[in-house]
Amino acid sequence: MTVTINRNSGDAPREVVEKLVTGQAYPFQATLKHCNTFPLVVPSTGYPDVIPPGTEAQVRIRSFAQAWALVTDLAQLAVTANNNADEYAVITPAIDTTPKKPRKAAAVAAEATDAQEGV
């Protein structure tokens, strides 16, 4: 699921990293967006090019360790840039594995069942 990273994320990265990788199968694609004043290069993305602020970069996350490095690196970059934004960086996996609300999920399932019956 989508995670946001700020300057404090490096102090306890596990929660953020687990949120990011839960339900995903390695390797998985994700988009990274940041609001640093200047462009960034973050080696842990595995993406060697410059990422300008506000633009989405495609990153490929191969392991828990890489996801961890990504979160801690971005948190450190926020610290270095003295950036206090709550959403300094946003990482969104290509496949959203966020658990849906049970009632809504049941309704969606029911609709799908009806449609199948109609067919």
Add this chain to the structure above:
Amino acid sequence: MTIPFSRTVGKRSGVQLNRISDKSEQPNAATVAHNMAIVGRFGRGRIDRVFAVSRGREARVLGAPQSLAVSKLGEAYVHIYEALKKGTVQAIVSRLVSDEAKNQLMVASNVSTTAQGAAVWALADADVGATGSFLIAIKHLECFSDGVKAEIHALPAVDAEGVPVPSKIIVLQLRDVVTNELVLGPYQGSLDPAALDEFGQSAYIGDIVTQSTDLLEVVEVADNAEVSVDCVFYGKKDSKDAFASATLKYFTEGESVYSNAEMDKAIDRVKRSRPSFTYICSGGTQNIALISRLLGLGDAINKQVVWDIPGNLTPQGAVTFYASVGGATNSLYSQAYWAPISANNPTIGGKAIMGTSGQQIGYRCARNAQTNAKGIAPRNYPIAGSDYALDRVNMTQVYEPDEETELEDLAASRINPVIFKDYPSGPKYAWIDSLTGAQTEGASKLINVTEMATYVDDTMAAAAQEALQKPMAKAIDEMTKFAKTFLDAIQSAGWLQASKELDGMSYQANFEPNEAQPFEKMNISTAICYDGTNRVTVMTQSIVRV
């Protein structure tokens, strides 16, 4: 023999001879200049403080190298290997380890030959300690992730009639699980804390181990412990000493991902390091949080930090990465290298793009060892240019930077490229520049000036430490004498040049009591003009008429 004197004479008549007073000592100009510090993840090494690795001992002390295809964390091993190969005497290593790491006790028990399925060796949680009927609990502080082969043997004992009786004398030893070589021991001692040897010294196994090594601890010996005659490791078996041996995975490293707090702890261990070191090596880490911390440490303790920008980045990427790291990158202690070169991994094979900071430091340490008669090394020569080649096998340059744009950008950002150059003396992959991170056009932007200046500071500070707690006039006199000898020595070594600001001299040094606190504070100020580095040569040929 008649002794014509006494050490003390009071009212009686006699000669009082005082002890010889040696006042010839002067502070030493040679500080430790051949060690480097490094922080990294390794399979072995103590986690409570730093430890030293010397050449040829890498596998024993650090464990097996790790392929860079498996983890980038394996690159630190390459840097240590290359630094030691090129001239670094000791790598002072701070092992990165997570807070979840657990070092368990290895517990040996008395197991009879008739006991079915019972094991001599077992593991116990260090917080709880050994429980039940056991003989001895030991703790190995080198924390081998691959485990260790623990061995115990009890020497046979007999009573007055020659009948075997239970023994209190044991032998402990640890073997490498890979090579089966002894890593610690053998240590022979008694399970009885009151036991003495023939010289009246303690023969207790805990004392024997403590006197021999600080890498193994005897944590606990059971009360009245003794090895029974029918124990599996008592006496001899097939005419050989009977040992009970077991491979124990006593250390759990936890995940190889680290929080800020865990990195801070690793950095703090470097800061409290004994022995000392001159350089800090990044070990090729791409971890921004770790690079930032290493740079901050260098700034705090007056040590140069030699670090790598990932070689797979383009020059534009390298410049952006350098700016992203920020912080202490703009200090003279920060010295960054970008090497877009793929080569064979010298420790485990496979081809990879690796940093060059370890090898760069190795060359620097080798240079620092070449001191002249006055103890001064040629630090005025940077490790760059045609005299030094990157020493790796199967090298390929993966990016060809444009000379007039990209190399200019790298220099403007204070990044030193390591690329192929065709020198008249021979082609080589070379460090083609020697810039520090100092955002100045002054001399401190040059690595050789920084090398000399930090050395002078370290040496003078060490001499000043010797002068602490001495009478003020005496301290000033000692420092003045030392500074003259020392600064004259570096001048004769070609480190300095004349300065108009110093009236044609190359240095000035003043030592005086502080005006506000003249009884307890001494002020030392030095002004030094160093020789620089020829980075840019401008040449013009004019063809003239006949």
